[in-house]
Amino acid sequence: MDSLKKRLGSQWGNTAIISVFIVFALFIIVGTHYGTKTLSAVRAYVGAEGQWTKAQKEATTLLIRYNDNEQPKLYEQFQQELELHKAFKRSRQTLTSQAPNYDLAFRGFETADIHSDDIKLLIWLAQFHANISYLQKAFEVWKQGDRHIAKLDTLGRTLHETIQEEPTNHERRTQLIQDIYELDQTLTKLENSFSANMAEGAREIRSVLFWSIAGLGIIIILTGYIIMRNLFSNINILNQELVESETKFRSVLQNSRDVVYQIDFDSGNYEYMSPAVKDMLGYSPDQILEQGTEFVLDRIHPEDLKRMDQEIEEMKGKGVENHFAGETEFRIKTKDGNYIWVNNKRSLVKDDNGNPTAIVGTVRDISTRKKHEVQTQKSLEEKQTLLEEVHHRVKNNLGVVLSLLELQKKEADNELKSLLQETQSRIHSIGMIHEKLYQTETLSDIDIKEYIEDFANMIASSFNSEQKDITITKDVQSFNLETTKAVPVGLILNELLNNAYQHGFSDTKSGELRITFKKEDEEILFRVADNGRGLPDGFSLSNQQSLGMTLIQRLTKQLKGELEVFSEDEWTIFQVTFP
Structure with a gap:
């Protein structure tokens, strides 16, 4: 011991101690900084994963709600939720590529509520630690998750198409929802796997830090007071960083415009209320914490209170996860006596x-949004009324034209009467479409089955008599067809029916007309067949110069379809297929 003191007291010994102190002090500083930065980056990845998971769960919930409620806005919200995953996917792909684009990666992470410093840490960890095992595993899990998100997007699109085109196909919809549930479970496992890999990395980092600092600590203890003082200095730095981080988080929370709260699940009492409630409702957080949830319920609008009471009852007891309302909207009275609309998101x-212990949520003032929604709805109703009046007036004006043509027929010869009759029939086909339009809700499409049946009956009543009895058989599917296609379809049907009566059955007292209109795959099949006297010898579409056949061919082109004329046994068939 004496010899050791002598060596330490010598100049060489002092130099050696100072050198050892400097080396190990620098090692501690660099190691601590490196480890802290790496842990912060791991924490940032876990936080980003939380945002990813939240968006995925919200997207899944929106799909399920969309299947139940069939509200298009839920599907739009579902697509919006997936935008975060698409942005994160682009970030991952560029970070793992041979030539990463860090600006692109930064913009991708910016789509989520991630602090810019945390985004830099995300990029930093991927940039300099691409060969670390736990990070490679996590990125592979992330890649699998993106593939499953693509499957979720596909299932969502399929469900949307099913609801739009086959809303009564409950078996198909049930299967899709089952697939969505199974995919959600798979994604949950992947999300847990990602967190587990990052947790493994954090443990490795902490282990390395621990043993490094422990070993250095032994050496530092032997070097004396100087090294110990430096060690405590680093500890103080770490504590200061933690305090600053907590202060930053508290500052964000206190300055948020949204009200953040926490309720004890068992007692139903508020445990926390952010200061933003003062600006929103006019009451201090302490006042609400003291008087509890009854204070808030007493200020909810009477029209919303019953629904809110029901939601509260549903949040009691076991199995609350199955019927927990994650989001709700209601009106609440402020301190100055005015009602405002608020959105309450909770989890x-x-x-x-796995037992619920608390409910945390955020409350946002959405009064401005609700006001805009009311104005928008009012505008839509006014425009709908205007469109109804337009279609009604067009139909009435066409009726006046028909009446004028009817008067003109009284003074015309037989040839001109026939032309006027054909013109009247064409106008009837257009007028009936406008009549159907102003009776619909959308004012943009009609039920094609109802239209064809009514129009065919009108044509039949015009031509049939005691001397002639032509039966019309209809095989028409019921679905809505937009106006841009319904008008040419109606005119084509008019020409084909008139052609059949005037030419196919000109010398026949009885016969049959068959009208077919149905969807087949991605096309619509439109067919009119008659068992009259058949096509004349040498008939060819290219040689037909009559107004009727010219109209049929031009209207088929307008539909971007194909026209075919052929015979099968005793039947003459005109067939139009269009997308």
């Missing part, structure tokens, strides 16, 4: 056993 906090 359950569970313990390690």
